[in-house]
Structure formats: C-alpha cells, structure tokens
Amino acid sequence: MTKRKNDPTAAKPLKTSASGRRRKSLYSQADIEEIFRRFSVQRPEPKGELFHTNPFTLLVAVVLSAQATDAGVNKATRPLFAVADTPEKMVALGEDQIRDYIKTIGLYRNKAKNVFLLSQKLLSDFGGEVPKTRDELVSLPGVGRKTANVVLSMAFGIAALAVDTHIFRIGNRLHLAPGKTPDEVEDRFLAIIPEHYLFHAHHWLILHGRYCCKARKPECEKCVIADLCRYEAKSCDVPAALVELPAQII
Numbered sequence: 404m405t406k407r408k409n410d411p412t413a414a415k416p417l418k419t420s421a422s423g424r425r426r427k428s429l430y431s432q433a434d435i436e437e438i439f440r441r442f443s444v445q446r447p448e449p450k451g452e453l454f455h456t457n458p459f460t461l462l463v464a465v466v467l468s469a470q471a472t473d474a475g476v477n478k479a480t481r482p483l484f485a486v487a488d489t490p491e492k493m494v495a496l497g498e499d500q501i502r503d504y505i506k507t508i509g510l511y512r513n514k515a516k517n518v519f520l521l522s523q524k525l526l527s528d529f530g531g532e533v534p535k536t537r538d539e540l541v542s543l544p545g546v547g548r549k550t551a552n553v554v555l556s557m558a559f560g561i562a563a564l565a566v567d568t569h570i571f572r573i574g575n576r577l578h579l580a581p582g583k584t585p586d587e588v589e590d591r592f593l594a595i596i597p598e599h600y601l602f603h604a605h606h607w608l609i610l611h612g613r614y615c616c617k618a619r620k621p622e623c624e625k626c627v628i629a630d631l632c633r634y635e636a637k638s639c640d641v642p643a644a645l646v647e648l649p650a651q652i653i
Contacts, residue, residue: 428595429578429633438579439600441627442607449606451557453477458533458558459525460484463493463518465553466545471508479505490531493522517545535559549585552605562601564589569612570605576616578633 428435452473455461460480468476483504487493493501502515521543525531533554534540540551552565564570566585570592574580580591596604615622623629624639 434631435595438628445627460488461558462554465550490522490525520544564605570608573612
C-alpha cells in the first residue's frame with residue numbers, strides 16, 4: 404500500500420465497487436494511523452474469545468459461532484472438544500451426537516450436519532489437516548469467507564480481516580470503511596489499514612465493537628478514538644485525548 408507522495412496525511416483511495424462508485428473513508432491517512440495506534444496501546448496482544456485447542460477445533464468453533472454468541476458457543480464446545488478434537492473423532496462421534504452436544508446453539512441441526520461433513524472432507528481431501536488457503540477453506544461445508552479469514556488469522560498467523568457484525572457496523576457507523584456488504588467493507592478496510600497494524604486489526608475492531616461501539620448505544624465516554632470518530636450521534640462530547648485508556652479487556 405503506497406502513500407501519496409504530495410500529501411502524506413491524505414486518506415488512501417478506496418477500491419471502486421462493482422457499480423463503479425467509490426465510497427470513501429472520511430479519515431485522513433494520519434487519522435487512520437492514529438486510530439490503530441491507539442487500539443494497539445489499548446490491547447497490545449488481542450485474542451479471540453472462542454475456546455479452541457487446535458486449528459480443527461477453531462474451525463469448528465467459528466462455524467458454530469454464526470448467529471450465536473462466543474459465550475454460548477464455548478459452553479457447548481468445551482464438552483464436545485473433550486471427546487472430539489480431531490476430524491477422525493468428530494466423524495466417529497456422528498452427526499446425531501454432535502447435534503446433542505450443540506443443541507443449545509442456534510441453527511444447531513444444520514450446524515451439526517456441516518461439522519460432520521467438513522470433518523469427512525478434511526479426512527478425504529486434506530489428510531485430516533485444516534488447509535491453509537482461503538480457497539481450500541471455503542470448499543468445506545459451512546465455511547464462508549468470514550470463517551476462512553478467522554482461521555487463517557488465528558490458526559496460521561496470516562493477516563486477514565473477517566468482517567462480522569461488529570466490524571460491519573464500525574466500518575459504516577464511523578464512516579471508516581463504508582460498504583453495503585461485508586465484502587465491500589473488507590475491501591475498504593484492507594485499503595486503509597496500515598500494513599504494520601493489519602495482523603491484529605481484526606480483533607481490535609471486533610473487541611471495540613463488542614465492548615465500546617455497541618450496536619444499541621455506543622459508550623463514547625469510554626472510547627479511545629472519540630475525538631477522531633466521525634459518527635454523528637455520539638453519546639458524549641468528551642474527546643478521547645482527555646480519557647485515560649481503559650484496562651486491557653482481553
């Protein structure tokens with residue numbers, strides 16, 4: 404990602420959408436750098452909240468997390484992974500028993516089927532190993548681009564941005580990376596996030612949305628980027644520069 408030579412503080416140009424229109428970030432390059440610098444101070448080593456023990460259990464947990472809370476998924480997966488933490492064990496457990504373990508999670512019937520089928524496919528096509536490319540990951544039942552990006556980042560240390568409901572909200576609410584679809588928001592974030600902050604950006608944005616820039620009522624008085632934020636309906640007028648950084652949550 405190259406900077407404009409004549410204006411180092413100018414916002415980076417965003418990719419053109421399929422319709423030919425550009426939806427630009429309202430922030431300068433300097434603003435974006437400062438936003439992610441503050442996130443890095445607030446949470447130097449951010450971590451995901453889904454319980455897992457290896458790449459396979461992470462993959463399963465992320466598949467199960469669709470339209471469910473991490474806490475709810477963790478409650479179900481801890482006993483499940485105690486008996487089935489590999490594709491072989493998951494297939495041996497069978498779809499019916501997988502369903503019994505995860506029945507407290509929304510859409511559990513379809514998710515149980517996908518977990519069983521993806522475990523079979525891992526054995527038949529990938530030697531029982533979770534693949535390390537996005538194209539291979541999305542070939543698995545129940546795995547979309549968002550799930551693949553989470554696994555690439557968390558399991559294999561590959562910088563990727565998974566746009567969930569929190570990141571989608573932040574991108575549009577703050578006019579930071581506006582887009583009509585998760586893919587558009589992902590493209591726009593990738594166009595503006597400084598490369599040296601990209602690896603942790605996924606978790607910083609999710610945790611910011613989960614604990615501060617909440618869906619119903621953002622807690623702007625706790626926000627570390629309040630003075631930079633372009634959201635029109637802030638819940639307070641206190642600039643972040645006057646607010647002490649909160650203790651690291653994760």
